[in-house]
Amino acid sequence: MAEITYAQAVNAALRRALSEDPGTLLFGEDVALPGGVHGVTRRLRREFGERVFDTPISESAILGGAVGAAMMGLRPIVEIMWADFAFVAFDQLINQAANVRYVSRGRLTAPMTVRTQQGATPGSCAQHSQSVEALFAHVPGLRVCLPATPQDAYDLLLAAIGCDDPVVVIESRELYHSLKGPVDQDGPRAPIGGARVHRAGSDLSVVTWGPMLHTVLEAARVLESSGVSVEVIDARWIDPFDTDTVVDSVSRTGRLAVVHAANLTGGFGAEVVARVVERGVSLSAPPLRIATEDLRIPAAPALQRAAIPGRDTVAGRLLSMVAPATTA
Amino acid sequence: MAEITYAQAVNAALRRALSEDPGTLLFGEDVALPGGVHGVTRRLRREFGERVFDTPISESAILGGAVGAAMMGLRPIVEIMWADFAFVAFDQLINQAANVRYVSRGRLTAPMTVRTQQGATPGSCAQHSQSVEALFAHVPGLRVCLPATPQDAYDLLLAAIGCDDPVVVIESRELYHSLKGPVDQDGPRAPIGGARVHRAGSDLSVVTWGPMLHTVLEAARVLESSGVSVEVIDARWIDPFDTDTVVDSVSRTGRLAVVHAANLTGGFGAEVVARVVERGVSLSAPPLRIATEDLRIPAAPALQRAAIPGRDTVAGRLLSMVAPATTA
Amino acid sequence: MPHPPTQTALADLAGLWRIRVFEETVTRLRVEERIAGSVHLCIGQEAVPVGACAALDLTRDAVFATYRGHGWALACGADPAALFAELLGRETGTNGGRAGSAYLSDPGHGFYGENSIVGAHAPIAVGAALAARYDGSGRVALAVFGDGAMNQGAVHEAMNMASAFDLPVVFLVENNRYSELTPIAAMVRDDDLVSRAAAYGMPGSWVNGNDVGAVRRVVAEAVDACRSGRGPVLVEAHTQRLVGHYIGDAQTYRPRDEVEAARATEPIVVLTSALRAAGAGDAELSAVEARARAEIAAAAVTALAAPPADPATVKEHVHG
Amino acid sequence: MPHPPTQTALADLAGLWRIRVFEETVTRLRVEERIAGSVHLCIGQEAVPVGACAALDLTRDAVFATYRGHGWALACGADPAALFAELLGRETGTNGGRAGSAYLSDPGHGFYGENSIVGAHAPIAVGAALAARYDGSGRVALAVFGDGAMNQGAVHEAMNMASAFDLPVVFLVENNRYSELTPIAAMVRDDDLVSRAAAYGMPGSWVNGNDVGAVRRVVAEAVDACRSGRGPVLVEAHTQRLVGHYIGDAQTYRPRDEVEAARATEPIVVLTSALRAAGAGDAELSAVEARARAEIAAAAVTALAAPPADPATVKEHVHG
Numbered sequence A, B: 001m002a003e004i005t006y007a008q009a010v011n012a013a014l015r016r017a018l019s020e021d022p023g024t025l026l027f028g029e030d031v032a033l034p035g036g037v038h039g040v041t042r043r044l045r046r047e048f049g050e051r052v053f054d055t056p057i058s059e060s061a062i063l064g065g066a067v068g069a070a071m072m073g074l075r076p077i078v079e080i081m082w083a084d085f086a087f088v089a090f091d092q093l094i095n096q097a098a099n100v101r102y103v104s105r106g107r108l109t110a111p112m113t114v115r116t117q118q119g120a121t122p123g124s125c126a127q128h129s130q131s132v133e134a135l136f137a138h139v140p141g142l143r144v145c146l147p148a149t150p151q152d153a154y155d156l157l158l159a160a161i162g163c164d165d166p167v168v169v170i171e172s173r174e175l176y177h178s179l180k181g182p183v184d185q186d187g188p189r190a191p192i193g194g195a196r197v198h199r200a201g202s203d204l205s206v207v208t209w210g211p212m213l214h215t216v217l218e219a220a221r222v223l224e225s226s227g228v229s230v231e232v233i234d235a236r237w238i239d240p241f242d243t244d245t246v247v248d249s250v251s252r253t254g255r256l257a258v259v260h261a262a263n264l265t266g267g268f269g270a271e272v273v274a275r276v277v278e279r280g281v282s283l284s285a286p287p288l289r290i291a292t293e294d295l296r297i298p299a300a301p302a303l304q305r306a307a308i309p310g311r312d313t314v315a316g317r318l319l320s321m322v323a324p325a326t327t328a
Numbered sequence C, D: 001m002p003h004p005p006t007q008t009a010l011a012d013l014a015g016l017w018r019i020r021v022f023e024e025t026v027t028r029l030r031v032e033e034r035i036a037g038s039v040h041l042c043i044g045q046e047a048v049p050v051g052a053c054a055a056l057d058l059t060r061d062a063v064f065a066t067y068r069g070h071g072w073a074l075a076c077g078a079d080p081a082a083l084f085a086e087l088l089g090r091e092t093g094t095n096g097g098r099a100g101s102a103y104l105s106d107p108g109h110g111f112y113g114e115n116s117i118v119g120a121h122a123p124i125a126v127g128a129a130l131a132a133r134y135d136g137s138g139r140v141a142l143a144v145f146g147d148g149a150m151n152q153g154a155v156h157e158a159m160n161m162a163s164a165f166d167l168p169v170v171f172l173v174e175n176n177r178y179s180e181l182t183p184i185a186a187m188v189r190d191d192d193l194v195s196r197a198a199a200y201g202m203p204g205s206w207v208n209g210n211d212v213g214a215v216r217r218v219v220a221e222a223v224d225a226c227r228s229g230r231g232p233v234l235v236e237a238h239t240q241r242l243v244g245h246y247i248g249d250a251q252t253y254r255p256r257d258e259v260e261a262a263r264a265t266e267p268i269v270v271l272t273s274a275l276r277a278a279g280a281g282d283a284e285l286s287a288v289e290a291r292a293r294a295e296i297a298a299a300a301v302t303a304l305a306a307p308p309a310d311p312a313t314v315k316e317h318v319h320g
């Protein structure tokens, strides 16, 4: 299996969807002729012609256009260039797309996919840096996933496109061109949902998603050298969220940490903690959330590093969670 | 002290703010000449002239107008007629208002108040029924409160207007004209923040906010007749959230339930649960969230009753939380 | 005379009466508190849906309306009993009680629904028109909204995108001169709203929205332009509500005599006079009204006999 | 000749050079990876900020720009060393490193900031103008944005509200014919964007955005209209970027010869020729450039010597 980048995996999934289903459309700002500001949609216009097109800088028209086309039976895939920009048109997701099926009792549906990307990268300003998955996850009727590997960038996107309801796929700008991996492109399309255990462990369960997975995996390696065994779960989908996998893991390890790049308060980490403790799983330490401070994201790299948990912060806090127990 | 309605209390707070500070403006759709679609802003145009004015149906212009006027040193109070409508212009809150102070290191500020109202009422459709406080609460830089009594409708609004940062005040449409109470209008303006314990109890702590407070108080009375003593905490402010009051209470009762009208998943209830368990408070039962099902809000009264927890649901679920313990 | 031949005109009159009587019946049911919540009536504005829907091919075209959409649903062909049932929160409602008065839909009749977010359906209609590019349906999408909606960002984006891409959308403004409780004239510099079409390089037409025949003609021209690939058209129909913004609105913001004056030019009066002038007799005219009354009354009876929406189904259809 | 007298023109030329050299220096610092992240340069568009800011009274007026705003900050009078420091993430940056290249501000010089959400500052500028109604400042607000921003809902709402309320806002479109990587001509039916002013009953003016004197004149007229209470004005300045949308943009979407052709009509070339024609000598003209180079080079040195933003302050100023 050839290694390809995360961006190439997205591109491959789009190509497959556009090839397999003539009802699939792809549109958004700069996605067609220029091939996307990050090059993710390259060559698709050339291959699929008018089913791939550029739009005005009009997010309400893009998302509303997707809702309307989906209601008519097509399967639009649209791009919101940065997740931060969704908020100029959030109505079309929360009050429009999410309502279509429920309010019509299934007579109408909105099988649309919204691709976007998020995250802070050095120099990115407060309006181009937020991790906002929790805002989508609080909207019943929307599905939400955050692929963290090239294979998942491929699989989750195809699952999203195959879903008969609106799905928001939050890609990672920082991983687009920096992460390579083998990608099986011939498997059947997976259904939506399902966490993945990236690393088995016995002392502590860590739930994470998006590019933070890699930070957590590094931290887990650090802890391994201190003799602490960390189980790392990539939630992948936060709607539907795979509570069972998490609860199973925490039942074995007795400890839960959630790590995310989104701001702490009201982040989806709180939901994960609540779901686990509601089930009455017995814990040998209080659950822990490691997240970005409750602040706007500053642009300067030095400030970003202070705000967003990196490997050492994550490793240190995870260690302090098990330390009392191991020294006891 | 004369009893006035919740709506009259809001009106009185606005009048006081407009009288005391000539830099205060009040604008929004139908707020001036017509006095508001719910009559909340009646007579203010007549009393304060051009500082109170109607706007086009342009939420981005309303919120952006508030941001700009606030940056120039005025203190705008704007109305978003239904909280659901904030999403056509959410950018102006999340990417604009919330950033002003932080990104300028305090050289600029946005002392603006956004009044809105939310909740489902019989017949209200899915686009006019959501409880969306969690979406505001996940935005660092915004403050968020939900008054549940006429006195708080008065006090919290004045505190919000006095705050030097953007505050979202989420009023309750169902309480506007149905709830009366004594309102002290002569006290000093309170600072923002602070929960209120509405009822002391020893078996169970319930945290709630907004109109759900009254449902919880009714449920607490039902439980009292079964010999269960419920402490009821009205959070009032979910940013800043008064974690200490909640933790103190739960430390005494050993049980935590959070009740809200918002949808369960990703609701602010998860944050409350996470904050309490993170502190390692010892619990005699798993924490419980009682919330609206994860669905769009249906219009039919019979369906709404099935979706949104009412007194009996709340009482029943709270009782089941203590039952194992009391029978043990 | 400006009206079409008498058979069409009689059918138009029947269409106007059905909506008028439906809305009057809704008023009664709301006042009796059998219907709950906010209800927005289109009494006085009936000629716009009746004329416009007559110009559409509802086997393939798609209509997107506002919360003031009962008349549009009826003009599209929705069953009045199912509409009443929806307003009453019954299982047999068009949406099984999930939508209510302000958000109902009936896609089997080309009625893709009301929308309660001002202007939000304009881009959705653009999406329906976009689909027509690919699905070979020849569909035209019609988005109808009020004067106040012209100041909403989503409507601007929709008009520009439809124009840039030559999409088959009729943007129809029902200019009743008020946005809720505020006169549009105070919220725009130029209340000749159709002139905004030029900003998008899009043709625009003004029509007397109280004249059902004129509405049909102007919308038919717009639909033709769309169907032949010339792209979107903006139509402004001047009309008025003879009632409040919602049931219960005391209308203190309206000059006292405005509604009275409008009664002389409202669509049913106008069409009835024209038909009389064209030779229709009292009996014939009354029979049209009577048939509408009978149909709508029967529909209300049917709806009132239906079971309420079943709470056991409340969690169904959040996802597929 | 169309240019103002030589002293003003020399000052204009100095303004153009300062921005040009600043942006060239930024390019170098970005390529050297001392500046991180996306950077949007205004090389080729300098005449618009220089001309427009000369028409404002920055002791009371308020400028709101986009991510392509370094030139606007400089033309407002911001210290180039503080701007470099901001881009470099230093403590001495205009925003102490919190803003970066695309979101910086310097309110002490009337520069209320860049905005990285397309069009979002248009309503904010309306708010600043609204404040002028009450604070007696006589402030005019200027919102500058690109051609692509004209299709954003917030800009529409801002223009309508400013027009309806006669607010003192200059809406200035820098039409460089591209929105990121896509030509505006493909995204509107009519790329004569100033004609959209009529939709709001607002006056509109077109200006050659490569001619700094013309920009000053047209913006001065607009400011006059605002200051005298006649309400907002839309100004469209045609210009071009001589560089990519961001540093690193390969510009494959642009015809090969387009940038080359534009070099003949770009603002520095145009103004230099005009000054030569008006009698200015080579030495005088080179001295203007040299002074700009010296000033900007010194500013960069100052900025590079400043300490990085202090991580210990990262939690400050979320709230007051």
Ligand SMILES: Cc1ncc(C[n+]2csc(CCOP(=O)(O)OP(=O)(O)O)c2C)c(N)n1
Binding pocket: B029, B057, B059, B081, B085, B088, C066, C068, C116, C117, C118, C145, C146, C147, C148, C149, C150, C174, C176, C178, C179, C180, C245
């Ligand atoms: C985005 C949004 N803002 C505000 C409202 C509240 N609202 C409902 S109807 C209405 C007035 C609309 O006026 P117009 O477009 O003229 O339509 P009409 O009611 O006259 O048919 C308003 C402001 C809303 N539903 N959605």
Ligand SMILES: Cc1ncc(C[n+]2csc(CCOP(=O)(O)OP(=O)(O)O)c2C)c(N)n1
Binding pocket: A029, A057, A059, A081, A085, A088, D066, D068, D116, D117, D118, D145, D146, D147, D148, D149, D150, D174, D176, D178, D179, D180, D245
């Ligand atoms: C709401 C929003 N949508 C999309 C973007 C991404 N984006 C940044 S610049 C840009 C192009 C803007 O073009 P134009 O307005 O012509 O300004 P120019 O860059 O040419 O100066 C786009 C689409 C954004 N920042 N904000």
Ligand SMILES: [Mg+2]
Binding pocket: C146, C147, C148, C174, C175, C176, C177, C178, C179, C180
């Ligand atoms: Mg109207």
Ligand SMILES: [Mg+2]
Binding pocket: D146, D147, D148, D174, D175, D176, D177, D178, D179, D180
């Ligand atoms: Mg441009």
